[in-house]
Amino acid sequence: xxxxxxxxxxxxxxxxxxxxxxxxxxxxxxxxxxxxxxxxxxxxxxxxxxxxxxxxxxxxxxxxxxxxxxxxxxxxxxxxxxxxxxxxxxxxxxxxxxxxxxxxxxxxxxxxxxxxxxxxxxxxxxxxxxxxxxxxxxxxxxxxxxxxxxxxxxxxxxxxxxxxxxxxxxxxxxxxxxxxxxxxxxxxxxxxxxxxxxxxxxxxxxxxxxxxxxxxxxxxxxxxxxxxxxxxxxxxxxxxxxxxxxxxxxxxxxxxxxxxxxxxxxxxxxxxxxxxxxxxxxxxxxxxxxxxxxxxxxxxxxxxxxxxxxxxxxxxxxxxxxxxxxxxxxxxxxxxxxxxxxxxxxxxxxxxxxxxxxxxxxxxxxxxxxxxxxxxxxxxxxxxxxxxxxxxxxxxxxxxxxxxxxxxxxxxxxxxxxxxxxxxxxxxxxxxxxxxxxxxxxxxxxxxxxxxxxxxxxxxxxxxxxxxxxxxxxxxxxxxxxxxxxxxxxxxxxxxxxxxxxxxxxxxxxxxxxxxxxxxxxxxxxxxxxxxxxxxxxxxxxxxxxxxxxxxxxxxxxxxxxxxxxxxxxxx
Amino acid sequence: xxxxxxxxxxxxxxxxxxxxxxxxxxxxxxxxxxxxxxxxxxxxxxxxxxxxxxxxxxxxxxxxxxxxxxxxxxxxxxxxxxxxxxxxxxxxxxxxxxxxxxxxxxxxxxxxxxxxxxxxxxxxxxxxxxxxxxxxxxxxxxxxxxxxxxxxxxxxxxxxxxxxxxxxxxxxxxxxxxxxxxxxxxxxxxxxxxxxxxxxxxxxxxxxxxxxxxxxxxxxxxxxxxxxxxxxxxxxxxxxxxxxxxxxxxxxxxxxxxxxxxxxxxxxxxxxxxxxxxxxxxxxxxxxxxxxxxxxxxxxxxxxxxxxxxxxxxxxxxxxxxxxxxxxxxxxxxxxxxxxxxxxxxxxxxxxxxxxxxxxxxxxxxxxxxxxxxxxxxxxxxxxxxxxxxxxxxxxxxxxxxxxxxxxxxxxxxxxx
Numbered sequence: 007x008x009x010x011x012x013x014x015x016x017x018x019x020x021x022x023x024x025x026x027x028x029x030x031x032x033x034x035x036x037x038x039x040x041x042x043x044x045x046x047x048x049x050x051x052x053x054x055x056x057x058x059x060x061x062x063x064x065x066x067x068x069x070x071x072x073x074x075x076x077x078x079x080x081x082x083x084x085x086x087x088x089x090x091x092x093x094x095x096x097x098x099x100x101x102x103x104x105x106x107x108x109x110x111x112x113x114x115x116x117x118x119x120x121x122x123x124x125x126x127x128x129x130x131x132x133x134x135x136x137x138x139x140x141x142x143x144x145x146x147x148x149x150x151x152x153x154x155x156x157x158x159x160x161x162x163x164x165x166x167x168x169x170x171x172x173x174x175x176x177x178x179x180x181x182x183x184x185x186x187x188x189x190x191x192x193x194x195x196x197x198x199x200x201x202x203x204x205x206x207x208x209x210x211x212x213x214x215x216x217x218x219x220x221x222x223x224x225x226x227x228x229x230x231x232x233x234x235x236x237x238x239x240x241x242x243x244x245x246x247x248x249x250x251x252x253x254x255x256x257x258x259x260x261x262x263x264x265x266x267x268x269x270x271x272x273x274x275x276x277x278x279x280x281x282x283x284x285x286x287x288x289x290x291x292x293x294x295x296x297x298x299x300x301x302x303x304x305x306x307x308x309x310x311x312x313x314x315x316x317x318x319x320x321x322x323x324x325x326x327x328x329x330x331x332x333x334x335x336x337x338x339x340x341x342x343x344x345x346x347x348x349x350x351x352x353x354x355x356x357x358x359x360x361x362x363x364x365x366x367x368x369x370x371x372x373x374x375x376x377x378x379x380x381x382x383x384x385x386x387x388x389x390x391x392x393x394x395x396x397x398x399x400x401x402x403x404x405x406x407x408x409x410x411x412x413x414x415x416x417x418x419x420x421x422x423x424x425x426x427x428x429x430x431x432x433x434x435x436x437x438x439x440x441x442x443x444x445x446x447x448x449x450x451x452x453x454x455x456x457x458x459x460x461x462x463x464x465x466x467x468x469x470x471x472x473x474x475x476x477x478x479x480x481x482x483x484x485x486x487x488x489x490x491x492x493x494x495x496x497x498x499x500x501x502x503x504x505x506x507x508x509x510x511x512x513x514x515x516x517x518x519x520x521x522x523x524x525x526x527x528x529x530x531x532x533x534x535x536x537x538x539x540x541x542x543x544x545x546x547x548x549x550x551x552x553x554x555x556x557x558x559x560x561x562x563x564x565x566x567x568x569x570x571x572x573x574x575x576x577x578x
Numbered sequence: 579x580x581x582x583x584x585x586x587x588x589x590x591x592x593x594x595x596x597x598x599x600x601x602x603x604x605x606x607x608x609x610x611x612x613x614x615x616x617x618x619x620x621x622x623x624x625x626x627x628x629x630x631x632x633x634x635x636x637x638x639x640x641x642x643x644x645x646x647x648x649x650x651x652x653x654x655x656x657x658x659x660x661x662x663x664x665x666x667x668x669x670x671x672x673x674x675x676x677x678x679x680x681x682x683x684x685x686x687x688x689x690x691x692x693x694x695x696x697x698x699x700x701x702x703x704x705x706x707x708x709x710x711x712x713x714x715x716x717x718x719x720x721x722x723x724x725x726x727x728x729x730x731x732x733x734x735x736x737x738x739x740x741x742x743x744x745x746x747x748x749x750x751x752x753x754x755x756x757x758x759x760x761x762x763x764x765x766x767x768x769x770x771x772x773x774x775x776x777x778x779x780x781x782x783x784x785x786x787x788x789x790x791x792x793x794x795x796x797x798x799x800x801x802x803x804x805x806x807x808x809x810x811x812x813x814x815x816x817x818x819x820x821x822x823x824x825x826x827x828x829x830x831x832x833x834x835x836x837x838x839x840x841x842x843x844x845x846x847x848x849x850x851x852x853x854x855x856x857x858x859x860x861x862x863x864x865x866x867x868x869x870x871x872x873x874x875x876x877x878x879x880x881x882x883x884x885x886x887x888x889x890x891x892x893x894x895x896x897x898x899x900x901x902x903x904x905x906x907x908x909x910x911x912x913x914x915x916x917x918x919x920x921x922x923x924x925x926x927x928x929x930x931x932x933x934x935x936x937x938x939x940x941x942x943x944x945x946x947x948x949x950x951x952x953x954x955x956x957x958x959x960x961x962x963x964x965x966x967x968x969x970x971x972x973x974x975x976x977x978x979x980x981x982x983x984x985x986x987x988x989x990x991x992x993x994x995x
Contacts, residue, residue: 091886093900127900129886143887145899183899188889202891209895211873215928224891243933328867333859338867352927369923377922383863388829393862399921410966411920421862439921453962461986462965469966471917487856487882497907499914507962525962533909553908567908577884 087135088578093127095549095573102565104557124150139192146182181243184208200227207240210258212279213296213314214353217242218256228267234259239286239354254286254354266302275300281353289354292316306330314348316356321348334385341378346403348372370465373412374402391423391433401442409465414442423480433480440473443504453507453525462506474501488541498532498556532556533566547575604683604759609656613686613755621749627727630678632658685760685801687753693798706733706740712788712795722774758802765806769837780821790814809849817851829858857882865904869894898929916970939971 100120127147134140155164186206191199205221220237239253258281265272277298285291296314307329314322327339349356350372379397386392397417401408419437426432444467451460462469478497485491507525533555540548551571616624623638624631632639636647646654651662651673659673680686696702699709710733715725727746732738734752736745744751766772777786789796791807798804815821816828826833828850851857864871872879876893879885885896910918919926926935946952961968 086888089886089888091884131886131888133888141887141889143889145886145895147899184887184895204892209892211892211894217931222892226891241933242931243937328870334861336861336863336867338863351923351932355932369920381863381866383861383866385858385861388827388858391861393866395866413920415921417921423862439917458986461961462969464969466969469969470920470964474914474917495907497909499909503964506965527963529963531909531913533907535907555909555912567912569908 087133089129089131089133090578091127091129091575093125093573093575095125095571096122097125097572098122098570100568102568104563104565119154121154122152137189137192139189140187141190142187143184144182145184146180148178148180150178182207200225202226210235212260213312214281214294216256216258216281216353220256228264230261230263232259232261239283239289252286254289254291255284257282262298273302273304275302283353286354290356292349292353292356293318294349294353316347316349319345319347321345336381336383338381339379341376344372344375344377346372346374370409370411371407373407373409375412376400376402379417389425391421393421395419408444408467410443410467410470411465413467413470416440416442423482429483429485431482431484433482435478435480436476438473438475441471443470443472444468451507459507468504469506470504472502472504474499476500488544488547490541491537491539493535493537493539495535496532497534498530501529501531503527503529530556545577547577549573549575606684606757607682609653610680610682610684610686611657613757617755621753625749630658630675681760683760684757686757687755688758688801689752690754690800691752692800693795693804695799697796705742712792716788760801765809769835771834771836780815781823782820784821786815813850916967 098120099122125147127145129143129145131143132141135142184207186204186208188202188204190202193199193201202224203221204224207217207219208222210216210218210222216235217240218235218237219240220235222233222235224233225231236257238255241253258279260277260279262275262277264275266275275298277300278296279298280293280295282293283289283291294314294316296312298310298312300311301309308327310324310326310328312322312324312326313320314324322345323343325341327337329337350369377397377399379395381393381395383391383393395418397415399413399415399417401412401414403409403412417437417439419435421433421435423431423433451462453459476497476499478495480496481494483492505525505527533553535551535553537551538549542548549572551569553567553569553571555566555568557565636643640647643654646652651659651664655662655673658675658678660676662673696710696715697712702709715729716722718729730752731746733740734744734746736747739745746752777791779785791811793811794805794807812834813828816826816833824830872894873891876885876889876891879897880888883897885893887893887896906915915926946957957968
């Protein structure tokens with residue numbers, strides 16, 4: 007046997023191709039199959055023209071078997087006819103009551119009550135299910151709140167416990183977010199192929215974000231892209247049927263000419279957009295227009311200019327420069343000028359509404375302001391991700407009209423993330439904003455013990471934070487996209503408030519320095535967060551997050567917030 | 579309502595038909611010899627394991643087809659010859675041979691070789707007292723090669739075969755009398771350049787095990803289930819700085835592709851990227867400014883992110899209905915979002931409508947505790963530190979629930995407004 011093996015080994019000099027040629031004697035005593043009667047077909051002198059025997063088919067391209075650590079090339083087939091996703095979650099919010107605070111909090115303080123609620127989100131989309139050109143999408147969410155009641159010693163009754171954390175989830179609610187159907191390329195003629203019609207509850211993005219019930223007709227050609235829409239504003243977050251829901255009507259449109267697709271390309275895109283809103287709940291009738299010029303002499307360089315009007319006046323101008331070098335180095339520079347006639351919040355809110363305290367969101371009137379910001383980031387040696395940002399805002403209002411909500415400020419920040427192992431990255435970030443408040447030392451209000459003091463007038467420019475600095479650090483471990491990841495984060499913020507009040511020291515006649523005030527103007531707070539994100543296969547995701555904050559200066563009775571969020575996501 | 583949605587989703591999911599790829603079968607070469615039609619002939623009458631069938635002056639084909647070799651070249655000749663031209667004056671017959679063995683897509687008499695059976699060391703040792711490794715069959719003259727019959731004969735020759743093994747005296751022990759499509763399960767194709775010789779050791783000099791790339795081979799029971807290495811097996815090493823030099827990383831297209839140039843616009847497919855890493859351009863800066871990229875190429879986003887609408891237009895809410903910015907921590911939600919809104923209210927308005935804010939701001943803040951205690955004493959310390967927190971909701975001069983003596987008045991000589 008060894009001899010045969012030696013012969014075989016010595017003879018094995020064939021090339022990489024399959025080679026039946028042997029340099030040694032063939033193995034003897036081969037057993038032959040039994041001879042069968044010769045058939046007529048076999049006797050033919052040419053290869054038979056008779057049908058070949060039906061072959062046994064292997065799978066044409068058998069899918070490779072799953073391998074450990076194999077990653078899907080694409081996590082979701084965009085052409086899948088039906089896609090669905092369901093998130094189901096449960097949140098527990100709570101606080102830690104500081105029993106040693108002075109004065110001691112009530113024994114049954116409602117903020118010590120843990121609150122929990124369930125939530126869920128559902129998504130469903132179809133593509134070509136009934137007609138090839140038809141797509142549809144539905145997204146919605148629901149809340150199941152456990153309305154805990156606590157005893158109120160003030161009026162000897164039980165009342166709904168206020169939530170430990172800020173949330174509007176005070177009621178069971180189901181809220182559709184999107185529900186639309188869309189047809190595209192539904193006419194035989196290729197001329198009409200760029201036509202797309204979407205109808206239903208939908209979002210429109212652009213210089214303004216609109217959430218509306220209505221129809222959007224779009225033409226998405228190479229040279230011209232245009233759309234027109236008509237509908238009414240969606241009453242977001244007003245799920246209480248007792249609330250009036252008279253919403254603004256919306257009509258608008260946009261058109262863009264991409265001159266790069268001309269026979270002689272010009273690297274410029276020009277566009278114009280317009281939207282008109284009718285009167286509605288909390289909405290003033292208004293008309294907004296915007297023009298835009300986008301110049302891109304190179305793929306990685308863009309200079310974009312925008313100007314927006316409200317009621318025929320220019321109220322907002324924006325210039326942005328974007329540059330990219332290779333894939334990883336980015337620079338963005340923005341300058342925005344806002345006039346005092348600009349909208350207050352978004353296109354639907356244009357009036358300062360001086361008696362709008364019931365909105366609890368009165369950020370004061372719009373003041374003219376210029377904001378310049380720059381952001382830059384790059385990746386060094388493939389492992390060090392660096393990001394820097396800076397911004398400066400100048401309040402252009404006159405001294406008399408300045409307020410606390412539109413101050414001048416200077417901001418700087420940055421972030422760094424370093425991958426220290428294949429699966430582990432650590433990061434750090436810092437952000438600081440220093441705000442220019444009016445000099446309030448001369449106008450400090452003397453705090454007289456045991457009697458109500460004067461208070462500043464609304465939106466006084468002397469109120470508020472003078473600056474803050476926040477630092478944070480993260481550690482991230484990831485075993486792969488859609489596999490398992492863990493995030494740990496710790497952060498802290500130091501806030502410095504304006505001197506609005508001072509407390510006279512014994513024997514002092516005034517309090518002109520910060521040392522004299524005796525009132526704490528610095529606030530420190532911090533927090534931490536831990537997140538786990540794990541996938542079981544490609545369909546099921548488990549998510550858990552635990553947030554914790556430190557002692558709060560402003561509320562001595564509460565030592566911090568804590569929140570546990572659990573979620574399960576299924577994707578089809 | 580949630581149950582209804584879930585039920586609808588499940589029903590629709592269940593109703594969607596499973597898609598089957600309808601690939602037309604490739605045509606068969608009509609001139610190719612049919613083993614089925616020659617089944618009555620013993621294998622070794624033609625396959626002498628030393629010569630190409632018919633190479634010995636058309637033996638043994640001429641036993642049956644003798645007449646065809648005596649007339650003008652015809653169809654039968656095409657079984658072995660790519661061309662048979664009548665001899666010109668003064669020239670001999672030109673009859674170049676076709677490649678043998680044929681590499682036609684239809685594979686005749688395929689082997690039912692099982693890698694799993696041959697690489698199951700324990701089972702093999704239990705059965706015959708030894709086991710084999712990849713190199714026992716795939717190395718010849720210190721080079722990697724596909725095994726030939728000589729390699730098989732080391733163990734399966736009748737004289738060498740341990741008891742219980744298939745012997746080469748029975749061709750049917752390995753070969754099945756059928757035709758099947760070759761799997762073409764190859765990773766290295768197209769413009770890929772690759773060499774086993776460069777993959778014996780890694781940068782550190784550590785040997786690269788066969789199964790590191792050919793993990794699926796050990797499980798293959800025949801050639802139809804024998805999968806090619808997956809690109810993911812390349813990624814494990816080629817983005818590990820310990821194992822691969824910088825010049826051979828996955829991001830350097832030219833390290834594997836001969837005809838591809840790395841440009842700004844190109845992005846390697848997801849399966850080329852390390853499983854633990856985002857695409858290279860997903861830097862912190864990109865995360866801050868990705869709106870335009872998402873708008874211009876939403877399909878790229880959907881490669882990894884679960885974009886449910888599957889539509890690139892007006893699809894920001896696909897992700898951002900759920901995903902919050904990184905700075906929206908618990909303290910941001912409770913305490914710090916006010917200064918942010920004051921500094922850049924347009925940032926808030928990209929996602930939140932006014933009603934979102936008022937929904938929370940219309941509730942009694944946690945800091946207020948029970949009305950009696952807070953109103954009488956507790957609020958003073960907080961107000962002195964940051965009175966703006968009060969005036970965001972309360973209006974100076976018309977303090978809610980308080981008027982007349984004992985209540986606050988607007989400061990005299992205070993602030994300039």
